[in-house]
Amino acid sequence: MRAIDRIECEAMGHSPKHALRQGFLNSDRCWTALVDGRPEAMFGSVTVSALDRRATVWFLGTDEVYRHAKLLLAWGPSLIRRAVDSRWMAENLVSSANGKAIRLLQAWGFTVEPEEQLVSGVPFRHFWMIRDV
Template sequence: MRAIDQLECRAMGREPKQALRAGIAASARAWTALLDGRAHAMFGVVVESVLSGEGVPWFLGTDEVYRHPRELLKWGPGIIERLHDSRLTLRNLVSAQNSQAIRLLERWGFAVDDEEQDVRGVMFRRFSKEPC
């Protein structure tokens, strides 16, 4: 897992393996991205509230996955569309230091706030996307 993803996991109170396991267990939908038959990213959405229609998307990956920007840009919109299948508004936090993820989120149509908030000593920015 990328060092910045590990930092985000720990700021949220979990070790990286715990975060992956918890994400998969709690997700309404989750996927694993394979490169050459090996897992390099896992992602999904946790339904936060059915009543308010909010979901928490998550994406944790290795450095290798970011070495394939065209594939991320190509596959991302379809994945985001699947996350919106249940008409969820997607919201979460991304480390303010995670410039690659911030650029990717913006390319995928997420709004990323400029305002930062401190979570256990790590500065985060909120991001969100309304259903299509």
């Protein structure tokens, strides 16, 4: 897992392994990205409120997955649509220091708020997307 992703997991109170396990177990939909047959990233969505149609989306990866930026850019919007198919709002937090993830989220159509909020002393920024469903 990328160092910045480990920092994000630890700020949220999870080891990287625990974060991946909980993401897998709690997600309505979850995918593992393979590069040359090796797992290099996981992505999913967790329903926060079925009534409000809100989901938390998450993505944790290795440095290797970011070496395939064109594929990430191309496949991201389709995966997001599938992950939050019946939810109206997708959201989460991203470390303010996670520049690659912030640029990727923006390229996928998320709004990344400029304001920071501290989680266990780590500055994070809220990101979100409202979908037409």
